[in-house]
Amino acid sequence: MGLYQRYLAPRVVDLACSPAALASWRRRVVEDLEGVVVEVGFGTGRNLRYYPTSVSEVVAVEPSSVMRRRAASTVAASPVPVRWGDLDGQALSLPDASCDAGVITFALCTIADPLQALFELRRVVKPGGRLRVLEHGHAPDESVARWQRRLEPLERRFADGCHLTRDPVALLNEAGWTIDECYQAYVKGPKPWCYFTSLRAHSASPSPSLNA
Numbered sequence: 001m002g003l004y005q006r007y008l009a010p011r012v013v014d015l016a017c018s019p020a021a022l023a024s025w026r027r028r029v030v031e032d033l034e035g036v037v038v039e040v041g042f043g044t045g046r047n048l049r050y051y052p053t054s055v056s057e058v059v060a061v062e063p064s065s066v067m068r069r070r071a072a073s074t075v076a077a078s079p080v081p082v083r084w085g086d087l088d089g090q091a092l093s094l095p096d097a098s099c100d101a102g103v104i105t106f107a108l109c110t111i112a113d114p115l116q117a118l119f120e121l122r123r124v125v126k127p128g129g130r131l132r133v134l135e136h137g138h139a140p141d142e143s144v145a146r147w148q149r150r151l152e153p154l155e156r157r158f159a160d161g162c163h164l165t166r167d168p169v170a171l172l173n174e175a176g177w178t179i180d181e182c183y184q185a186y187v188k189g190p191k192p193w194c195y196f197t198s199l200r201a202h203s204a205s206p207s208p209s210l211n212a
Contacts, residue, residue, distance in 0.1 A: 039128030040089035041107020045074035118175035139195040
């Protein structure tokens with residue numbers, strides 16, 4: 001791993017995910033959760049201020065040491081307890097059915113095997129438990145999608161492996177999550193990066209690992 005990928009790319013990604021315009025999207029992702037929540041791709045804790053007091057603990061899964069250090073003050077000031085968990089959302093050490101909900105925001109685009117991460121979340125979230133997802137991804141307009149395909153090689157190189165063309169709805173369906181609500185829209189900004197999907201889903205039953 002080069003110096004850019006290790007030290008600078010996490011800062012670039014955090015900056016891209018920080019605009020105040022995202023506040024309402026982030027709030028809606030976590031506003032109704034309760035109990036123990038595992039958040040894959042915790043980053044610098046951008047969602048933490050929006051968790052309700054009904055959440056008893058957030059298990060933070062984050063591979064970047066830079067992100068973890070930058071999150072320290074946010075975690076320390078949080079009224080909701082945070083426990084640092086695994087580094088890799090594709091291989092969680094949490095016991096089966098040990099969490100009440102899972103959260104992923106702007107991480108399915110970067111995880112090397114997002115399907116495996118979603119299967120892992122099905123394993124650790126209790127049957128009937130909730131999943132909340134907020135992602136950018138594949139746009140429905142061919143003119144925008146064409147640019148996404150053109151730009152994706154550069155995006156992956158300079159934004160820590162981020163993909164522009166992944167479809168979060170298709171990924172959740174393939175991983176066996178039942179989608180309850182789906183809201184998609186363009187937000188202000190360059191369209192290849194700004195087609196957002198907000199998903200609320202649940203799992204009727206636990207799932208074994210994708211590789212089982």
